[in-house]
Amino acid sequence: MTNASLEKAAIARPSQGLFDRFRLRELVLIPVIAVVIVIGSFVSSSFLMPENLLNILQQSSELSILVIAQSLILICGKFDLSLESTVGIAPMFAAWLMISDVSIGGSGIGISGYAGIAVVLATGLLIGLINGLLVVKLRLNAFITTLAMLILLRGITLGITNGQTLFDLPEEFLYLGNAKWLGIPASIWIAGLLFLFFGLMMRYHRIGRAIYAIGGNPEAARVAGIPVERITLGVFIMGSLLASLAGLLLTGRIASVVSSQGQNMIFYVFAASVIGGISLNGGQGRIIGALTGVLLLGLLQNVLTLSQVAAFWIDACYGAIILLALIITRLSGETPRA
Amino acid sequence: MSAVETYAAEAHGINKRFGPIEVLHDVGISIPVGDARALVGRNGAGKSTLVGLLTGLYGANAGEIRLGGRPAPSLGDRQGWRERVACVYQRWMVIPHLTVAENLFLNNQPRNGLGLVDWRRLREESIAVLDDWGLDVAPDLDAWRLTVEQRQIVEIARALLQGSRFIILDEPTAELERREVNRLFERIRGLQEQGVTFLYISHHLEEIYEICRTVSVMRDGRVVADARLDELPKDRLVAAMVGEFAASGAGRKSGNSASKARMTSGLDIGGLTVKDSLENIDLSVHCGECVGLAGLAGSGKDKIAEAVAGLLNPDAGSIAIHGTKTPLGDVGAMRAAGVGYVARDRHVSGLFPLMSLGDNLTTTVLPKLGPFGFVSTGRQSDMVDRQIAELGIVAASGSQPIGELSGGNQQKAMVGRALASDPKVLVLAAPTQGVDIASKDALYRIINAARDRGMAVLVVSDDLDELAICDRVEVIFRGRLTRSFARGWSDQDVVAAIEGLY
Ligand SMILES: Nc1ncnc2c1ncn2[C@@H]1O[C@H](COP(=O)(O)OP(=O)(O)OP(=O)(O)O)[C@@H](O)[C@H]1O
Ligand SMILES: [Mg+2]
Numbered sequence: 001m002t003n004a005s006l007e008k009a010a011i012a013r014p015s016q017g018l019f020d021r022f023r024l025r026e027l028v029l030i031p032v033i034a035v036v037i038v039i040g041s042f043v044s045s046s047f048l049m050p051e052n053l054l055n056i057l058q059q060s061s062e063l064s065i066l067v068i069a070q071s072l073i074l075i076c077g078k079f080d081l082s083l084e085s086t087v088g089i090a091p092m093f094a095a096w097l098m099i100s101d102v103s104i105g106g107s108g109i110g111i112s113g114y115a116g117i118a119v120v121l122a123t124g125l126l127i128g129l130i131n132g133l134l135v136v137k138l139r140l141n142a143f144i145t146t147l148a149m150l151i152l153l154r155g156i157t158l159g160i161t162n163g164q165t166l167f168d169l170p171e172e173f174l175y176l177g178n179a180k181w182l183g184i185p186a187s188i189w190i191a192g193l194l195f196l197f198f199g200l201m202m203r204y205h206r207i208g209r210a211i212y213a214i215g216g217n218p219e220a221a222r223v224a225g226i227p228v229e230r231i232t233l234g235v236f237i238m239g240s241l242l243a244s245l246a247g248l249l250l251t252g253r254i255a256s257v258v259s260s261q262g263q264n265m266i267f268y269v270f271a272a273s274v275i276g277g278i279s280l281n282g283g284q285g286r287i288i289g290a291l292t293g294v295l296l297l298g299l300l301q302n303v304l305t306l307s308q309v310a311a312f313w314i315d316a317c318y319g320a321i322i323l324l325a326l327i328i329t330r331l332s333g334e335t336p337r338a
Numbered sequence: 339m340s341a342v343e344t345y346a347a348e349a350h351g352i353n354k355r356f357g358p359i360e361v362l363h364d365v366g367i368s369i370p371v372g373d374a375r376a377l378v379g380r381n382g383a384g385k386s387t388l389v390g391l392l393t394g395l396y397g398a399n400a401g402e403i404r405l406g407g408r409p410a411p412s413l414g415d416r417q418g419w420r421e422r423v424a425c426v427y428q429r430w431m432v433i434p435h436l437t438v439a440e441n442l443f444l445n446n447q448p449r450n451g452l453g454l455v456d457w458r459r460l461r462e463e464s465i466a467v468l469d470d471w472g473l474d475v476a477p478d479l480d481a482w483r484l485t486v487e488q489r490q491i492v493e494i495a496r497a498l499l500q501g502s503r504f505i506i507l508d509e510p511t512a513e514l515e516r517r518e519v520n521r522l523f524e525r526i527r528g529l530q531e532q533g534v535t536f537l538y539i540s541h542h543l544e545e546i547y548e549i550c551r552t553v554s555v556m557r558d559g560r561v562v563a564d565a566r567l568d569e570l571p572k573d574r575l576v577a578a579m580v581g582e583f584a585a586s587g588a589g590r591k592s593g594n595s596a597s598k599a600r601m602t603s604g605l606d607i608g609g610l611t612v613k614d615s616l617e618n619i620d621l622s623v624h625c626g627e628c629v630g631l632a633g634l635a636g637s638g639k640d641k642i643a644e645a646v647a648g649l650l651n652p653d654a655g656s657i658a659i660h661g662t663k664t665p666l667g668d669v670g671a672m673r674a675a676g677v678g679y680v681a682r683d684r685h686v687s688g689l690f691p692l693m694s695l696g697d698n699l700t701t702t703v704l705p706k707l708g709p710f711g712f713v714s715t716g717r718q719s720d721m722v723d724r725q726i727a728e729l730g731i732v733a734a735s736g737s738q739p740i741g742e743l744s745g746g747n748q749q750k751a752m753v754g755r756a757l758a759s760d761p762k763v764l765v766l767a768a769p770t771q772g773v774d775i776a777s778k779d780a781l782y783r784i785i786n787a788a789r790d791r792g793m794a795v796l797v798v799s800d801d802l803d804e805l806a807i808c809d810r811v812e813v814i815f816r817g818r819l820t821r822s823f824a825r826g827w828s829d830q831d832v833v834a835a836i837e838g839l840y
Binding site for chain 1: 393395414416417419420425427429430431432433434435436440444445446447449453454455457
């Protein structure tokens with residue numbers, strides 16, 4: 001072909017424009033967050049006080065760790081509804097093992113606080129492994145499998161202690177949830193570092209990119225040499241591990257384990273992830289977007305509480321605003337023809 | 339080179355079942371290093387299944403596969419397979435929400451010293467690849483935005499980038515236009531000179547004679563012939579493919595019965611304009627007439643088809659069916675007005691892969707199958723059986739999920755579905771893509787019969803065989819209709835007009 005070089009020279013590469021190039025669509029929530037902050041500062045003079053802001057961040061830290069977990073799983077093209085039950089059962093099981101007094105609901109074994117932390121994480125790991133094996137090896141539907149798991153684990157949590165709340169936990173066990181590092185709650189540091197770590201991993205590590213590929217088209221990913229099953233299994237395990245860590249922090253913050261710990265959190269996890277641009281169809285969205293979703297929900301909750309909205313109406317407002325945020329994110333991005 | 343290395347790929351005594359259906363029976367094939375082997379056969383003969391086995395997508399139920407003289411890796415060892423064979427599959431293997439650059443280097447991204455993805459180098463190397471293929475897209479474009487042929491080129495480029503010494507191409511040109519096919523062939527020849535082995539599947543036999551040296555013919559799940567192409571004339575090749583059927587019918591002339599166009603208006607497009615792609619298009623197809631609309635990929639021919647199907651809302655213009663203007667950009671209204679449409683890209687639009695073949699064939703006519711929205715299953719299956727026979731679809735039964743059918747058979751089902759509703763206007767985009775040479779004939783006969791019943795048919799294509807059944811061919815170049823050819827045109831003139839050289 002003689003005119004090949006001519007053709008090459010003639011190619012002007014139209015870029016997708018600033019918005020797409022820098023992937024700013026992940027950050028569409030920033031202006032919304034700014035608006036909420038401005039409204040918040042009008043609603044209450046205490047809103048912008050550092051204590052209040054730190055309070056918001058601390059209260060969002062467990063949710064945000066769950067959002068990271070769910071985002072990984074969603075990007076991989078799967079679901080895990082049982083994360084919220086893992087938040088409850090992992091520390092509950094550990095607490096039960098730690099408490100030596102049978103009369104207040106303990107097992108009488110009395111393992112140490114450090115062993116308790118290990119039990120929390122091991123429980124998370126095991127749940128993730130079971131979920132993963134059911135979905136990956138038995139090819140069960142992730143939605144239904146993890147829904148069943150959600151119910152099952154919640155039931156076990158209630159069963160272990162006959163619905164009792166467990167107090168009197170070892171200091172070491174509660175440490176991470178209530179310590180302060182450099183004047184800032186440790187759980188904020190932990191959540192922040194996890195966002196940084198997983199944000200970078202998803203963007204720059206080949207396993208992160210492989211997770212996107214699997215969520216986008218598992219068959220094509222397999223053909224490209226990606227170990228689809230192994231990575232999917234790993235993602236389920238990592239998700240549950242993170243959920244158990246969130247449970248540990250929550251327990252530390254409130255210094256006890258309630259049998260309903262984590263209940264209903266999954267709704268906010270999904271809301272934050274999806275508002276943050278993580279697609280339920282897999283293969284789309286970024287961890288940084290999910291972070292903005294969490295921040296928005298945390299700020300909203302706080303502003304609604306500080307404002308004079310009657311307590312009974314707060315949930316309704318919250319729901320309406322989540323819907324609105326979804327509409328905004330949808331309108332700001334283009335999606336392929338279904 | 340030692341003796342064991344003389345075969346790039348071998349398969350011996352292969353049996354392959356999907357569930358209860360045995361698809362391959364005792365298949366054997368041996369491809370020497372450096373060979374350019376064609377694999378041909380009718381739709382459903384088992385070509386893609388064999389490709390799946392040779393690339394480790396699934397395992398055989400019996401038999402042995404060797405690559406490069408050694409036994410094939412285990413199924414779990416994807417990386418092992420990738421080192422020994424690269425493949426462009428018949429089905430899409432792009433990841434829609436990753437960028438073009440990442441799709442090109444999927445799981446193969448350039449990495450920096452820390453082992454992390456080096457995005458800048460990824461971008462630069464992709465630009466080099468894209469330039470090399472003359473592909474005019476930004477590397478950071480999401481892959482779902484690519485056109486059908488751009489996507490195909492990305493897949494081909496990716497397979498060639500893999501650096502394998504054995505490359506399989508399963509109908510790589512079904513979606514490409516001539517210029518891109520030429521570019522691909524140049525590339526293949528270059529690699530052949532370096533000793534790379536090819537297995538090439540296509541229903542375009544002239545392509546096979548152009549770039550292959552040897553051929554294996556499959557029929558009904560068996561390899562029935564191996565030969566050198568320079569010793570096998572085309573008619574004998576076709577005879578081997580179709581077996582007991584007479585091969586004479588296969589060819590272009592069969593479609594050419596004279597037009598009985600009644601001069602009543604069927605489809606009338608007036609002043610159709612779409613910003614940056616169509617300018618003031620006037621096009622009429624009478625009842626009982628079959629008109630071809632030919633043009634390059636970016637010429638706007640697909641836009642016209644989409645506008646008539648109601649998938650695209652033009653900026654100006656009108657579309658009338660049997661003289662009645664229809665609302666634009668409304669799929670439901672167009673269908674109600676009597677438009678049947680076969681989309682170019684069956685992977686995206688059209689098929690419900692998990693639903694049965696029968697359900698797919700009858701989605702457009704369910705209201706006719708029973709009262710109050712209830713479907714009479716008896717009537718449905720009668721209709722389905724008739725269609726399967728008429729269209730020559732190879733399937734286990736009407737209840738087989740359509741996603742399991744071979745590529746060409748899915749295409750036949752798409753055409754069958756569009757015809758089932760007995761539309762007034764039928765718009766067909768590349769209706770025989772991926773369809774084997776004998777089945778093409780059957781499709782042409784069906785389209786002709788529909789035309790003779792008074793349907794207005796618009797065939798949007800740049801395939802000369804498909805255009806040959808048309809009474810008239812309109813050529814579109816850069817968004818304008820440039821030439822019109824009445825029956826009796828020469829292929830050269832049409833091709834020249836399509837390329838904009840007239
Ligand atoms: N996953 C599957 N499950 C069941 N049957 C299948 C599956 N994949 C393929 N088949 C069947 O195997 C047969 C061979 O299909 P294959 O795709 O290999 O044909 P082909 O020669 O590539 O045809 P084409 O030219 O149309 O692409 C077909 O009858 C098809 O219905
Ligand atoms: Mg095939």
